[in-house]
């Protein structure tokens with residue numbers, strides 16, 4: 239009887255592995271270092287070694303395990319990742335290579351897409367089948383889930399919400415374009431906006447003169463009604479609300495879930511995004527689209543990967 243699944247979150251420095259019962263709660267998690275030497279040639283083999291030794295220690299055979307899911311940091315389509323700069327990978331046939339090495343079924347998707355899938359299964363999006371997930375961290379990532387399936391898209395760029403065009407037309411993105419959502423809605427983007435307003439306004443602010451402002455400083459100052467911080471958060475919310483309105487009319491999600499470090503700001507973030515979403519969104523979507531915070535934190539990836547394996 240197949241009773242267990244493994245969920246793997248493959249990152250540039252560590253590989254997190256979660257051990258789950260089918261449809262159940264996380265039993266155990268462990269991690270190994272990501273060996274990026276020699277173009278990351280040993281990464282898949284290291285994952286297989288770690289899982290095989292976990293199975294041996296727990297007296298499990300391949301008959302006990304349904305399979306494994308894995309999230310990788312690059313665009314994935316049909317089980318193949320085109321390139322993972324963080325891993326030193328070019329095109330790698332992750333699904334077929336892993337299946338051959340471990341002799342179990344494997345399902346693979348992009349890491350941010352997988353994290354969104356985890357939030358839908360056991361996190362902030364539990365109970366929904368249609369979800370947009372947006373991670374607001376150093377950068378901005380995302381996932382689109384429609385009818386309980388991740389939208390990887392034609393060349394694996396489904397859910398690349400960080401590069402959705404925003405209302406801003408000033409800041410340059412790492413991708414080379416101007417005005418990507420990431421430039422104004424990431425932690426670094428929020429600091430960028432705050433610094434701009436500090437420069438162009440003479441209003442008093444607790445942020446003024448502070449060294450190395452963080453996005454948390456900006457939200458904390460906004461909670462104290464600091465004028466520059468409130469303006470910054472409003473600009474952030476306007477751009478994010480605009481993109482959410484576009485996504486809502488494209489995929490009509492039941493909920494839009496925010497994760498990543500910036501989402502720790504909590505209700506103030508939801509409130510400002512909702513305010514501007516209501517300004518831009520198609521009428522019926524204003525009443526029916528829910529906004530939620532992610533709850534799984536760094537475990538979202540292993541949960542989502544396990545859910546991918548669950549669905550095979």
Ligand SMILES: [Zn+2]
Nearest residue numbers: 401411413418
């Ligand atoms: Zn971009």
